Amino acid sequence: MxxxxxxxxxxxxxxxxxxxxxxxxxxxxxxxxxxxxxxxxxxxxxxxxxxxxxxxxxxxxxxxxxxxxxxxxxxxxxxxxxxxxSIPHAIRDNRLGSVTDTALVDDTGEHYDLVVVGAGISGLAAAHFYRRRNPGAKVLILDNHDEFGGHAxxxxxxxxxxxxxxxxxxxxxxxxxxxxxxxxxxxxxxxxxxxxxxxxxxxxxxxxxxxKLAQEGDSVFFRYEDFGRDHLAVRAKGMSTEEWLADAPLSDEGRADIITLLDEPEDWLPGLSDDEKKTRLAEITYTDYIRDIAGLGEEAVDFCRSLTSDEWAVPAADWSALDAWGDGYPGFDGLGLDDSRPHRLNSYSVSRFWGRDDPYIYHFPDGNASIVRLLVHRLIPASVPGADELDMDSVVLAEFDYTELDKPENDVRLRLASPCTNLRHDGAPGSAERVFVTYHSTDGKLHRVTGDHVVMAAWHVMGQYLMTELPSTQRLAMKDAxxxxxxxxxxxxxxxxxxxxxxxxxxxxxxxxxxxxxxxxxxxxxxxxxxxxxxxxxxxxxxxxxxxxxxxxxxxxxxxxxxxxxxxxxxxxxxxxxxxxxxxxxxxxxxxxxxxxxxxxxxxxxxAREYARPFDRFWPDGPTPADTARRKLGRIVIANSDAAPNAYTDTAIDQAHRAVTELFES
Structure with missing residues (x-):
């Protein structure tokens, strides 16, 4: 013990x-x-x-x-x-001062075909797609962090x-x-x-x-704070649920409840049709389902509290019971639901992965940071001295030289620790020929460059402050993200x-x-x-x-x-x-x-916050805040996974592709 x-x-x-x-x-x-x-x-x-x-x-x-x-x-x-x-928060709290006052802003004289705000996967992919359509383009990428890649x-x-x-x-x-x-x-x-x-x-x-290491999901640490005693339960191969939980700090009733949830779930919504059951699940959380529909005790609730956490970044009490069913969490087999297709009220991610069984093996040692590094090298070849080309193998141990990222001779320049503070057209958005881009530099001062086009690939919650030309409805929609x-x-x-x-x-x-x-x-x-x-x-x-x-x-x-x-x-x-x-x-x-x-x-x-019932009542019929937030404004387009919203690498890439396409089709 x-x-x-x-x-x-x-x-x-x-x-x-x-x-x-x-x-x-x-x-x-x-x-x-x-x-x-x-x-x-x-x-x-x-x-x-x-x-x-x-x-x-x-x-x-x-x-x-x-x-x-x-x-x-x-x-x-x-x-x-x-x-x-620090600078984004100063902008949010209106502590930075005027970012359009020429007395406070140093005009660098730099002009680019494209300025990208945000060096995450979406911003870097946008720069890549833009140069694929305009190979000689001069591009500047700004980011507030001292590292590229965003969350990668x-x-x-x-x-x-x-x-x-x-x-x-x-x-x-x-x-x-x-x-x-x-x-x-x-x-x-x-x-x-x-x-x-x-x-x-x-x-x-x-x-x-x-x-002989147990499968993911077969090891649970019961915390003293929840169950009165610390206990690690490891489920060896072939072990029944009863054997797995035999020494766990549970009452007989609590143990029976968890065994029921995992192995013997009942039809706790009798008399309802398949659609009625799913609609009911969409209106409650997973915790509500366990406690109020299944009628199981608090020990079962405590056991499931963190089941959804690492995948959806919210506890079970904040995740839809319908999506818990769709994602294969325990407790739903007794309902007899048709699982041949997702229900219309399932979240986007649960629906798009429906029926797909790809193994979870597509992983670089640094996660998707290797995708980012490949993008950076493609945009700035000198970032890895002596490497003409990199692929998925050679990038893993490649040594990047960060001093090469922002050289004047580069067609693409990546400027880290340089948070954007303002995006404003030189004139009316519909007729302006360039965009003023102001950023805060490591020298502690505000600087300004200009660009023919801008991809705003930073967080949407910052977009509402950076793009004061936006209609109030669009800024409000960005705030939702x-x-x-x-x-x-x-x-x-x-x-x-x-x-x-x-x-x-x-x-x-x-x-x-x-x-x-x-x-x-x-x-x-x-x-x-x-x-x-x-x-x-x-x-x-x-x-x-x-x-x-x-x-x-x-x-x-x-x-x-x-x-x-x-x-x-x-x-x-x-x-x-x-x-x-x-x-x-x-x-x-x-x-x-x-x-x-x-x-x-x-x-x-x-x-990026996933739209899901029961909290987002507009889902799935819309319109959604993301639909409004990603609208093009003059020479500025919106990317990032917030524009979907959906927290996946391919989403970030797709939003970059959409944004760049909007620039060239306008």
Whole structure:
């Protein structure tokens, strides 16, 4: 039996908060170093049964890192850092001053055929599509982060004793369900040298069986805070649900409820037709279904709370019961529903993946950051010195030179840490011949360039502030695109023996700061070798989904974002160490001894919000806010996954293609 957790502050030394790993943090653009153990003596809710949110702590200023830093190599707090968000937040809060006053804005004299705002997959794909139609075009790409790729983020680690870098992904995981990709999206992948079929060899599909690691979904950590005792339940091959839950901290009634939900669901909507049942499910959440329709107790509700979290970035209480059925979550088999096709009220993503069974193997070691890197190299060949061409293999270990991204001689220039502050036509949008693009530079000043065309591929919630020429209805529609927050943490550990001892590769937490923790996917390609020996260092990936229960996802996202953007690295680190110690302790894991490095990718603006019942009453008949938000204005078109809205790589590519097509067809 796992010991009941004590207040984290009383365990800082035991957890290894004094260990020698990188703790560089950022606060409002200034690098700081968190002082481990010197600040908060306790997290909130240390009493038994209380919650344990991440803690804030004081910090001591340190030197700002110089331009020689290689972004994928940086540990500590990454993603939507305070540094990246400081100017966007100043614009939002009207603290930046006038961005059109010529006394405040330096006109650089630069003119481009195209300016792209946002260096994520959609913005980079838009630049590519534009140059494919206009090969000699001069393009400038602006982004507020110190790294390109948006959520497709690469994290690198260099363990002592390993002769090769460890590569992880800090955001977009994979080419999900490629059979659903449009001809434009798949065509771009092929153009970049990506052969989907090669992943069938690169992803070691026998890896988990070789080490007898349980399937994803078969390991659940029952948290003390929910069930009164910490307990890790690992379902070995051939084990029944009753055997799996035999030692779990459940009452006899709670155990019976969960077994019923998983193995023996009844027809809890008797007397209704197939369509009536589905319509009823669309009007309630998954939690409502378990509690109110199935009549199961709170232990079953607590068991399912995080089932939807890592896939949809919301807890079960904020996800449609109809989509839970469509996505294969437990509890619906007894309803006898026709599953030959999706129901009209299913969300877009659930509908488009219907009946497709692509394996989840289309994964680069850095997730879809390799797609981004291929795009950047195609746009700026000098970004990888000495490499005339890159493909899906050679890009994995390619060394990018960030000093080459914004050279005057480039046809395409990529300007990082340069958030756009204003987009305005030189005259009436319908007749203007150019667009003024103002941005904030690393020199602390506002600068302006001009462009024949602009692709606004940044978050739509920023578009409402950048594009003041837009009609109020369109700006309001952009405001609706409140992304779902996520936290992706990569933890370098000295070995993965505890996972083998416990017989699992993935664990779901019943609640708390982290939804899941898992071993990095077994992908070897392009000279990169995934760890094969349990005594080798490896990356553990953890996903946190901070959106609270009990409110519509859009409002929950705002609440969660406000919370996580004020948490320093120390708060995340302590939470990671405690969670892994509690879940893996019976396998011999010791956070103080075993954790060697941590990178936390904090995405306050994460997944594009999926339209879904019961919260979005306009779905699917429309019109939707995205329909209004993506309308072309003069020489400015709108891209990004928000324009769909749909949080997938192919969506970002499709929206880029649509936006560029609008420019050339106008």
């Amino acid at each position: 796992a010991e009941e957790p004590r207040c984290p502050a009383s365990r800082d030394r035991e957890l290894g908060m004094d260990a020698n790993i990188s703790r560089r943090d950022f606060f409002d653009g200034v690098a700081v170093t968190a002082v481990a153990g010197a600040a908060v003596t306790a997290l909130a809710g240390c009493a038994p049964g209380g919650d344990r949110p991440w803690a804030a702590s004081p910090a001591v200023p340190a030197a700002v890192p110089d331009g020689a830093d290689y972004p994928p190599d940086l540990t500590g707090l990454r993603g939507n850092t305070q540094q990246a968000l 983020r690469r994290n690198e680690f260099r363990p002592e004793g390993r002769d090769q870098v460890l590569i992880g992904y800090g955001g977009t995981q994979a080419i999900d369900t490629p059979s659903a990709y449009s001809k434009e999206a798949m065509g771009l992948l092929r153009e970049l040298g990506i052969d989907i079929e090669k992943f069938e060899k690169y992803f070691d599909q026998k890896f988990y069986d070789k080490f 409140s992304k779902q927050p996520l936290v992706y943490a990569n933890v370098q550990v000295r070995n993965w023996r505890p996972w083998v001892e416990l017989g699992m590769r993935h664990v779901r937490f019943s609640s708390g700061d982290w939804a899941v923790a898992q071993l990095d996917y077994p992908v070897s390609m392009g000279g990169y070798k995934h760890p094969q020996d349990p005594d080798e260092p490896i990356i553990i990936q953890m996903i946190g989904v901070p959106s609270p229960e009990g409110m519509a996802p859009a409002q929950a996202a705002i609440s969660a974002r406000h919370r996580i953007l004020h948490i320093p690295f120390e708060g995340y680190e302590r939470s990671i160490r405690e969670a892994l110690n509690r879940a893996l302790g019976d396998g011999g894991f010791d956070a103080k001894r075993d954790i060697e490095a941590i990178t936390v990718n904090r995405w306050g603006h994460g997944y």
